[in-house]
Amino acid sequence: MRHRQxxxxxxxxxxxxxxxxxxxxxxxxxxxKCGASGACETVQTSQWAVFLGLxxxxxxxxxYLAVLVVALASLREAALPQRHWNVMLVGxxxxxxxxxxxxxxxxxxxxxxICRWCVGSAAIITAIWVVAVLGLRREWGVGSGS
Amino acid sequence: xxxxxxLLGVLAVVLxxxxxxxxxxxxxxxxxxxxxxxxxxxDGFRGYSLGQANAPVEITEYLDFECPVCASFATxxxxxxxxxxxxxxxxxxxxxxxxxxxxxxxxxxxxxAQCAGAQGKFFEMHDQLFNHHQWAQTGKDPSDLFRSFxxxxxxxxxxxxxCMVAGRYAQRIEFSRQEGDQRLVDGxxxxxxxxxxxxxxxxxxxxxxKAIADSIIAHSPRH
Numbered sequence: 139m140r141h142r143q144x145x146x147x148x149x150x151x152x153x154x155x156x157x158x159x160x161x162x163x164x165x166x167x168x169x170x171k172c173g174a175s176g177a178c179e180t181v182q183t184s185q186w187a188v189f190l191g192l193x194x195x196x197x198x199x200x201x202y203l204a205v206l207v208v209a210l211a212s213l214r215e216a217a218l219p220q221r222h223w224n225v226m227l228v229g230x231x232x233x234x235x236x237x238x239x240x241x242x243x244x245x246x247x248x249x250x251x252i253c254r255w256c257v258g259s260a261a262i263i264t265a266i267w268v269v270a271v272l273g274l275r276r277e278w279g280v281g282s283g284s
Numbered sequence: 285x286x287x288x289x290x291l292l293g294v295l296a297v298v299l300x301x302x303x304x305x306x307x308x309x310x311x312x313x314x315x316x317x318x319x320x321x322x323x324x325x326x327d328g329f330r331g332y333s334l335g336q337a338n339a340p341v342e343i344t345e346y347l348d349f350e351c352p353v354c355a356s357f358a359t360x361x362x363x364x365x366x367x368x369x370x371x372x373x374x375x376x377x378x379x380x381x382x383x384x385x386x387x388x389x390x391x392x393x394x395x396x397a398q399c400a401g402a403q404g405k406f407f408e409m410h411d412q413l414f415n416h417h418q419w420a421q422t423g424k425d426p427s428d429l430f431r432s433f434x435x436x437x438x439x440x441x442x443x444x445x446x447c448m449v450a451g452r453y454a455q456r457i458e459f460s461r462q463e464g465d466q467r468l469v470d471g472x473x474x475x476x477x478x479x480x481x482x483x484x485x486x487x488x489x490x491x492x493x494k495a496i497a498d499s500i501i502a503h504s505p506r507h
Contacts (some may be wrong), residue, residue, distance in 0.1 A: 148290065150292060150295055154303050161303070162428075171306050182428065182432075213490060
């Protein structure tokens with residue numbers, strides 16, 4: 139149960155990070171708060187800031203929201219003993235983690251700028267993925283021991 | 285379990301407030317740079333110019349950075365004009381600001397160019413603003429995009445931000461606009477050749493300016 143709670147909390151933080159970046163991409167709020175390096179502007183205004191016609195941050199909002207909803211659903215009394223929720227959380231976290239690796243590679247090797255908000259989001263999805271995998275392994279360990 | 289949901293709720297509220305605060309403090313284009321100043325002063329500045337100081341012809345262009353025709357002229361005609369007239373020393377090209385009131389961000393863009401100019405990067409910023417002119421069609425606050433342009437132009441962003449927030453050159457830009465009014469500038473781009481207003485029935489091209497330069501040089505006392 140603890141790991142599902144941790145995932146929900148992390149997903150909530152990630153959701154607001156992505157929400158801020160998405161609202162910014164939609165033109166709300168003016169200049170992005172990102173220090174004086176300008177790296178966030180470079181990333182946010184690059185051609186890679188749009189994926190399949192939508193701002194990349196939008197996929198972050200959808201992804202974190204999905205993780206949050208699944209994590210909360212898995213915390214219901216009836217869902218606590220059900221293992222498939224862990225599999226779903228690992229699956230969702232893995233998609234987000236792989237997408238983050240792709241975006242981080244773009245920042246490092248193509249755009250040559252690192253946005254602090256993107257680093258924050260990458261840390262959050264990595265933490266979610268690690269916690270989700272640990273949760274799944276723990277369940278499997280309990281299962282094989284019983 | 286209940287404590288967890290309380291924590292989740294509190295965290296959601298705190299994060300929501302934080303995002304709202306970020307969006308608000310992120311601000312829009314700084315008013316000092318985006319709007320007309322309350323007073324106007326002449327700081328002696330008469331525009332950045334390209335070309336040799338002793339060129340026989342000086343073309344003064346009154347421009348608006350949000351104006352699509354100015355962007356077209358800057359990106360299509362100016363490269364040829366620079367190559368054929370400015371670089372050989374026949375023409376000196378002077379830029380003056382004439383932000384039109386119908387354009388929401390033209391004064392802000394002019395200010396961005398002036399703040400870049402304070403660091404010796406006016407022409408780089410000028411090119412960025414015109415070469416990536418999509419910003420003028422979106423209606424979105426271009427603050428962050430202009431910072432990105434400034435960065436690409438080699439501008440130090442700390443100094444740029446301070447300049448923009450202070451609206452350091454707002455009076456200079458307004459002075460230029462009022463000067464344009466006095467010289468009967470009624471649209472952008474408007475050109476003057478050695479102080480004489482040029483009237484074109486269409487957007488002039490490099491050939492037009494070549495003909496004007498040829499004519500002025502041919503009638504100058506040295507010839």
